[in-house]
Amino acid sequence: MPVDDAGPESAESPLRARAVARRGTLGVITTRSAGPALHGLRAAAREHGYALSVFSVPGRGAAVPAAVAGLRLQGVAGIVLLDPHLAAEPAPVTGIPLVAAVSADQREGARRATEHLLDIGHTTVWHLGGPENGPIARARERGWREALERYGADVPPVIRGDWSARSGYRAGQSLAVESGLCAVFTANDHMALGLLAAFTEAGMRVPRDAHVVGFDDVPEAAYFAPPLTTVRQDFLAAGRQTLDVLTARINGVAAPVSGTVEAVLVVRESSRPARW
Numbered sequence: 001m002p003v004d005d006a007g008p009e010s011a012e013s014p015l016r017a018r019a020v021a022r023r024g025t026l027g028v029i030t031t032r033s034a035g036p037a038l039h040g041l042r043a044a045a046r047e048h049g050y051a052l053s054v055f056s057v058p059g060r061g062a063a064v065p066a067a068v069a070g071l072r073l074q075g076v077a078g079i080v081l082l083d084p085h086l087a088a089e090p091a092p093v094t095g096i097p098l099v100a101a102v103s104a105d106q107r108e109g110a111r112r113a114t115e116h117l118l119d120i121g122h123t124t125v126w127h128l129g130g131p132e133n134g135p136i137a138r139a140r141e142r143g144w145r146e147a148l149e150r151y152g153a154d155v156p157p158v159i160r161g162d163w164s165a166r167s168g169y170r171a172g173q174s175l176a177v178e179s180g181l182c183a184v185f186t187a188n189d190h191m192a193l194g195l196l197a198a199f200t201e202a203g204m205r206v207p208r209d210a211h212v213v214g215f216d217d218v219p220e221a222a223y224f225a226p227p228l229t230t231v232r233q234d235f236l237a238a239g240r241q242t243l244d245v246l247t248a249r250i251n252g253v254a255a256p257v258s259g260t261v262e263a264v265l266v267v268r269e270s271s272r273p274a275r276w
Helices: 014-024 032-048 063-074 106-119 135-150 165-175 189-201 219-223 235-250
Strands: 025-030 051-056 079-081 098-100 126-129 183-186 211-213 230-233 263-266
Touching (some): 025 063, 051 063, 098 235, 106 135, 126 135, 165 189
Parallel strands (some): 025 051, 079 098
Antiparallel strands (some): 230 263
């Protein structure tokens, strides 16, 4: 079911309500994994004076055309495909402006995270990646792999998770018994949280025994134990760029989606030299 941020229905006639909706509401099709990006888009929409009507779908396939049809019935002015998994599919014919969201440079962010671990003295870096068929997971894995190859480091096998803390915990249980493991780049912060919990249970202390870097800089990352080094995506800037493009298209201007927002490494205790 959609979550509609536009507020309660008005008592206006259906035709007038539809006209108001077209001027003031945008549709968003997203997945569960795109939560941080949705927060940035919402903030940008408020700046533009738009409300959002949000459809969450389980993934690609028939769910996306169904969501588009539902948003068309609501009379939205335009639609954003927020998750790159959805944008990887051919765009459905909608009759209204539709754009894929601008995102951070995933590969560059992963490269910076991995090079940070190599620069502080590690001979290689393990990778806890996301689902193998996901475009974000693939881009982050490419950045990790390119950094290792650039430094002439060994490339360990990728450990897979599903973006959840539970999958990170299970991966951490396996990695904790790997001989010589001392640095891990996780493809998102939630998996890093589970990984840290598994390491602690196994008697490993971060950063004394291993260094860990995540990706996304979720609001809780600064309060992990220890605070997590991670890659910050500027979701507000991405949301602003996305809405700039969509607004132009709503106004009849052919504006291509171009560029990415910068991914910034935020260094915290999980990758600093141990002080004990």
